[in-house]
Amino acid sequence: MTVMEQLQAEPKNLWKRIVLFLVLLAVVAWGSDSITYNGIAQQGSVVASGIIHGITHPNLELLFNLTDAGVPYLILQTIAIAILGTIFGAILAIPISFLASTNIVPKWIAYIFRSLILLIRTIPSMVWALVWIRVTGPGAFCGVVTQSVCSIGMISKMYITAIEDLDTGILESLDAAGCNTFEKIRVGILPQLSASFISTAIYRFDINLKDATTLGIVGAGGIGSPLVQSITYSRWSNVGSFLWALIILVLIIEYISTRIRNRLARGHR
Amino acid sequence: MPRAETKKVPLFDRVFKPEHIVLENGNSVDRPRSRMPLILICLIAVIIISLKMTGFDFNVIIRRAKELTVILGQIFRPNFGYFPNIVKPLIETVKMSIIGTIAGCAIGLPLSIFASSNINHNKPTMLVIRFILSVMRSVPTLIYASVLALVFGLGTFAGTLAITVFTVGIVAKMLYESIETIDMKPYEAMISFGASTLQAFWTACMPQILPTYIDDCLYCFELNIRASSILGYVGAGGLGVLIRERTGLRAYNDLGMVLLILFTVVLVIDLVNDHIRSKIM
Numbered sequence: 001m002t003v004m005e006q007l008q009a010e011p012k013n014l015w016k017r018i019v020l021f022l023v024l025l026a027v028v029a030w031g032s033d034s035i036t037y038n039g040i041a042q043q044g045s046v047v048a049s050g051i052i053h054g055i056t057h058p059n060l061e062l063l064f065n066l067t068d069a070g071v072p073y074l075i076l077q078t079i080a081i082a083i084l085g086t087i088f089g090a091i092l093a094i095p096i097s098f099l100a101s102t103n104i105v106p107k108w109i110a111y112i113f114r115s116l117i118l119l120i121r122t123i124p125s126m127v128w129a130l131v132w133i134r135v136t137g138p139g140a141f142c143g144v145v146t147q148s149v150c151s152i153g154m155i156s157k158m159y160i161t162a163i164e165d166l167d168t169g170i171l172e173s174l175d176a177a178g179c180n181t182f183e184k185i186r187v188g189i190l191p192q193l194s195a196s197f198i199s200t201a202i203y204r205f206d207i208n209l210k211d212a213t214t215l216g217i218v219g220a221g222g223i224g225s226p227l228v229q230s231i232t233y234s235r236w237s238n239v240g241s242f243l244w245a246l247i248i249l250v251l252i253i254e255y256i257s258t259r260i261r262n263r264l265a266r267g268h269r
Numbered sequence: 270m271p272r273a274e275t276k277k278v279p280l281f282d283r284v285f286k287p288e289h290i291v292l293e294n295g296n297s298v299d300r301p302r303s304r305m306p307l308i309l310i311c312l313i314a315v316i317i318i319s320l321k322m323t324g325f326d327f328n329v330i331i332r333r334a335k336e337l338t339v340i341l342g343q344i345f346r347p348n349f350g351y352f353p354n355i356v357k358p359l360i361e362t363v364k365m366s367i368i369g370t371i372a373g374c375a376i377g378l379p380l381s382i383f384a385s386s387n388i389n390h391n392k393p394t395m396l397v398i399r400f401i402l403s404v405m406r407s408v409p410t411l412i413y414a415s416v417l418a419l420v421f422g423l424g425t426f427a428g429t430l431a432i433t434v435f436t437v438g439i440v441a442k443m444l445y446e447s448i449e450t451i452d453m454k455p456y457e458a459m460i461s462f463g464a465s466t467l468q469a470f471w472t473a474c475m476p477q478i479l480p481t482y483i484d485d486c487l488y489c490f491e492l493n494i495r496a497s498s499i500l501g502y503v504g505a506g507g508l509g510v511l512i513r514e515r516t517g518l519r520a521y522n523d524l525g526m527v528l529l530i531l532f533t534v535v536l537v538i539d540l541v542n543d544h545i546r547s548k549i550m
Contacts, residue, residue, distance in 0.1 A: 027367060027371075028367075028368065028371060030364070031365075031367040031368045032364075032368055033364075035425045036424070036426065037421075037426050040420060043419070044421060044422070047416070047419045076322065077322055079319075080318070080319035080322040080323050083316070084319045084320065084323060118532075122528060122535065123528060124495070124499050124512070124528075124531075126499055126512070127344075127512065127516070127524070127528070130340065130516055131340045131341055132337070134333075134336040134340060135329070135330060135337050136329060136333075139323075140322070140323035140324060141324045141325055141326065141329070143323070144323050144325055145330065210407070213409050213411075213412070214411045217411065217502065217503075221323065227412065228412075228415060228503075243408065243412075246407065246408070247404055247407045247408065250407035251403055251407055254403065254407070
């Protein structure tokens with residue numbers, strides 16, 4: 001009975017499982033003691049029904065209002081912030097990530113730039129927005145600058161991986177064929193990096209689009225500030241129309257960007 | 270003999286005819302024109318429109334760059350005496366993310382089974398669940414938190430719930446993508462033995478996706494620690510409350526200390542997670 005033998009040969013790690021389960025249980029118990037459910041707040045049920053009413057009855061006038069305060073303009077502004085933030089961030093990340101790759105520069109220089117990247121990533125985007133507001137004043141301009149800086153962290157992390165995966169054999173063969181430095185960069189390095197760089201930037205654009213909404217809370221333009229204001233002042237039908245617009249926008253952008261990134265990954269034209 | 274090409278010629282190649290190259294041996298190839306100029310023109314147009322729309326002005330940045338150092342300079346001189354006030358919210362933040370992540374990952378697992386096309390052959394339910402998951406992911410965590418804080422009152426409960434909802438969306442998506450790439454032969458063998466879908470999934474698919482699942486959970490935990498520090502901004506408990514309070518009071522040295530602690534915690538958790546990953550992978 002080989003099947004039986006195979007079954008018996010399964011490693012016995014019952015104790016390991018029990019210990020793991022108990023540790024998990026202990027962590028949950030430790031974690032849940034400070035998270036207390038105080039019941040629904042006084043106005044809680046009113047808010048909940050307000051939200052549901054707002055989402056099912058969005059403010060159509062706002063949704064199709066073509067002025068500065070209307071949803072279409074705010075959505076376009078949010079997209080503009082995310083586009084510029086991503087492009088500037090992606091461009092700024094190129095020199096930084098080359099200087100932080102251990103196969104390009106000496107190790108100690110790479111570590112200096114890596115800690116710089118870590119520093120940028122650590123400061124939350126809200127704090128960056130507050131820092132930049134002093135320079136630019138509130139508005140979409142601030143959102144662009146904030147996103148450019150915040151994007152550097154994650155983008156250069158992915159860029160570094162791509163740079164460190166560079167196939168240097170190609171450069172050696174180009175050397176042997178007598179190419180100069182510029183030609184080596186043009187046909188040896190750019191084709192290897194461009195697909196993953198563009199793919200990273202598009203992925204970051206997805207994230208920035210959502211972040212642009214969040215930044216609106218501290219007054220950095222886009223659809224975020226009117227959305228949060230409508231939540232605080234309980235204008236639920238406005239919340240409904242903002243949320244619908246936001247969800248549809250994010251879904252469309254996610255669909256398009258996934259398609260582009262799949263094509264880049266497979267190398268289609 | 271050239272093969273009969275029935276492939277549809279893209280519009281671009283019909284407008285800009287491909288370059289016709291005749292080789293030395295008489296064969297000919299068509300080299301499609303580069304799309305780069307067209308893409309560049311579109312990109313530049315989009316950038317110019319966006320610059321107009323956001324009121325971007327590079328001169329302002331150069332002129333007022335001095336202002337940047339005002340806050341940053343204070344952040345980089347953290348007030349170490351502020352540390353005792355940070356401990357409690359910090360533990361709150363960690364607890365919120367742990368519970369939120371565990372709950373989210375637990376709910377995400379069954380949802381991802383329903384959302385993967387190779388296990389669930391009922392197309393309508395699969396598409397509906399996928400759509401719900403994408404909608405859940407498209408709303409920023411902060412919006413969940415601000416609404417939930419109004420419903421359940423200010424505090425950690427609303428924050429934990431917001432993290433849970435957000436985690437479900439991400440974990441389920443990452444998981445159903447990896448379920449769709451697994452080897453289905455053991456599963457089919459189990460089915461042909463007469464196992465139910467659930468039994469077959471548990472014994473044949475679960476061992477295959479378990480490492481990815483744990484990896485995804487750890488990744489979400491890292492995300493949630495960062496996010497939960499911001500959630501406090503709308504009153505959902507944790508370090509974010511301090512960040513908001515300290516920026517409101519313009520006590521940027523204290524803020525620097527909060528960020529330093531947050532940085533250390535994120536670093537430690539990253540290291541621990543990397544260690545766990547190297548063990549399970």
